[in-house]
Amino acid sequence: MNAKRVISVFSLLAILIVGAVPLTSAQEPIKLTVLTHWGEERLLNAQQAVFDEYTALHPNVTFELITVPFEELYTKIITLRTAGESPDIYHLYNLWLPEFVTSGMLSTPPDELVDAVVANTSPGIVEGTTFADQIWGYPTEVNTYLLLYNKRLLEEAGYSEPPSNWDELVEIASAITQVDDTGAVKQVGFAVITGWDSGVVHPFASLLFSNGGDYLSDDYMTVAFDSEAGLETLQLYERLLETRGMDMSISGWDFPTGNIGMIIMANWWRATLMASENIDYETEVGVAPIPVGPSGTETSTLSYNWLWAVDQGSEYPEEAWEFILWLNSPRGEGQSSPMGDILVHEFGAIPSNIFDQEVYADLYSDHFLAPFVASTAYARPEPLVGGSQEIKTLLQTEIEALLSGMTDAQSVLDYVAPEANAILEEFRMAAE
């Protein structure tokens, strides 16, 4: 063959090869499996709409959605993993991070995503998405706790303002409680939710923080709620019981039925309160900062958040992270993110992104949500550490025993603290 021909054949081949490569990779179909706890029909539609929007932009990416109720989400995640059937993308409760991370279950996000999280969310939320000095995903809804109160009951007892410190709390609570002559408690000034770990421990932690206390030591080596501040917090419950400000025959869940004066609860309860026929959302539901305790100087509260994360064994981690970043980024200048839209329209929840909060500022000037949004700026995240779930349940059981009158504040701390420290140590050693 002559040289010219050889060269032209080779150049033709070269062009074909170089030209063909991007074509094939763009056409490789990718399916991402997503696991969430949003199974209701309209939520399915909302999620599918977002998937469709993304597929329109990236035609080779399609999605499969798996949903289970929240109570079973953790079990589903574990079971899928044991058989190697894990999804690509999770929507996780941040308390599960320590465990998932130390088991090597999660993929490390790209720097681009990490930078976005730090730039767009408040420090408390960043902390709530971090474990072992690494951010593990993109935070979505953030929840904090504040003092909810029934304005009508407070006014009937002669109070126009909610309590700002613990002494006032005890006084107002005891004034609201009414017991009839057969011993039935008609209404009660303050209530707590029992039978559910977050329901018991989160309000406790909020009060603790507002009393200048800490849940864990700064280095996460030991618990710190066995301090004087912690003791005072438990003693607050004792005082409330003694002065009849609280009575265990009325459960905190009953607040929407209008027979409870005050309760410490999270913002996601909004939908229930709006739907209640016994308490008027607009005029009777009040929201106030957590009252400050004797050893505290300013109000504080606890927050927790959810986040999107990617499985370590995923076949397409880059594509998965790309989707998550797109999901949580503004659609355009001054616009909200697709995730922000879902959180606001479908849930009335608070998005982590500050720009989303700004876009929906009108909605969040609602008398209920505004204080919650404001509290995300100073809320302290639930500490993420190995063993935190067990410690939480331990604390829950003992606080419930205290509330049932079966033990006292000091004994609770004397028992829980050493056990909790042992658990912390056990998990720390196992992680090494």
Next chain:
Amino acid sequence: MHLTMPRSWPKTGLMRRRMFWAYAFVAIPVLWLVVFSLGPILFSGWVSLHQWNMLTPVRDMPYVGLENYEYIFTRDRVFPLALKNTFKFAIGGVSINVVLGLAFALLLNSKIKGRTVWRVLYFLPVITSPIALAVIFAFMFNRNYGLLNSLLVMVGLPRQGFLNDPNQALYVLIAIAVYQYLGYYIVIYLAGLQGIPQDYYDAARVDGANSWQAFWHITLPLLRPVTLFVIVTNSIGALQVFDLVFATTGGAPANSTMTIVLHMYNTAFKFSRMGRASAMAFTLFAIILFITIVQLRLLRDRTYED
């Protein structure tokens, strides 16, 4: 009633063929159970000697020997309490159910009008959603507006905490369990009563026996296999009670209604300590096995006797 086959007889072709069919009949059911039940149980036993949080692969589980067992018996504060509660629940629930089930089955089997209607009505709690039952019972037993407390107050007695009172909650749960499963046991006893030929009663009446004697000498003995089944399965079930407690109290208040299986579930799926949960499972298994063997011997399972 049996044609005994003494071992000294040579195994004829006939008997060998019958044995073949016996094995053929049990082959698939038993094989299935081995794969889907027994195998997993043995795996669980193996896991109980390790620490496993289910997120790390099985082959990386650290071996810890009997440490899990040691923990639950010496250092776990909840386990002994759960054991005690479970036993109370099982003894109370089973004895009441067995007696009431038979009593109502007899009533419903006798000459009354509209038997079908009665049976359907009595069976309704069994098919009512457990959530609905939990809600109704919470209403009934509520301290402040519940029906029961209203009745107590009417006769001048003080209000009771019931499900809120650590000393009473467990007994309320027993009542709910009896309520919910009464229908099951009535239906089983009814099926058993059908198997007793009317001729025996006719003959007895001819001999001059009264109703009580007929019951004691005919009904009860012939119901023995059914009664055995009822007691054994009811015990096995009661010692493993979970759904009821999970749906109502979740072990509260202060672990006074915490049962073994609920504690096991929390240990496995809340704390991710599958090794420890498996150790509890096997301890419970040993207890149930012991109790069942005792029951089978006491009630003299006659299926293998003359």
Next chain:
Amino acid sequence: MRGTGTALSKLGTAAKYMILIGTAVLLVFPFVWMIDASLMTSGEIQSRPPVWLPKSPQFSNYPELLDNLPLGRFYLNSLIVTGATVIGVLFTSSLAGYAFAKYQFPGRVILFYMILATLMIPTFVTLIPVFYIVRQLGWIDSYAGLILPGISSAYGIFFMRQFIYSIPDELIDAARIDGATELRIYWRIVLPLTKPALATLGTFVFIGSWNSFLWPLLVVNSRELYTVPLGLNSLRTFAAEARSLHLLVSGTVLSVIPTLILFVFLQRYFIQGIALSGLKG
């Protein structure tokens, strides 16, 4: 008619009826409340003290439910899964129960106790290994995965064994003398005689399978395969639950109906007994 001639007939009809009616009212109450509550609004259901009658019956709850959930599809899936499970369990349990009750073979006692032993461990302990096995078999997210693992039941085998035990051996031996094969004896003689037991066991298996939640939750990923409990539970979205309570309750009522129909239908099989025409004296 199968009478019992028991001591209790002595109680006198009046007392009998009083006890029956009183207990019946007590037992029926939650069921009635459930139907009652299905016609209430979400807010009414959550009222404390409880509301006993809705201010105005919300019949619209049902169409609203059907708009929100493809309940028909879920029903179909549940019917397929539960139907197949019931047939499978009745078949395997009666076969094995018959063998254990009426045959002598080496290993009979050990095998039976082994089967009984499988009842003594709570099922969730074995969930994960079973899930793993099911995955290896490729049954994840399929009808096979929903039906097959539970097709053999230790409870069912025990149950049928106890009932078949009381079938007189003479019947079986007579058939053998007449030259019937073992299989034929099972099919023609034993099975018909156990109708009350089969009806009873079938009802229990139906209820258990129809209401089964945890296993289907793990094995199923696609919504098209959801059974009724999975479908209803998808209404529980934590925060939004309070708004959909009225749908949950009406959904529960709808889900309870097949079991009720089945039980009423099976009534006559509970009544039939053993025909002993040839065995008097």
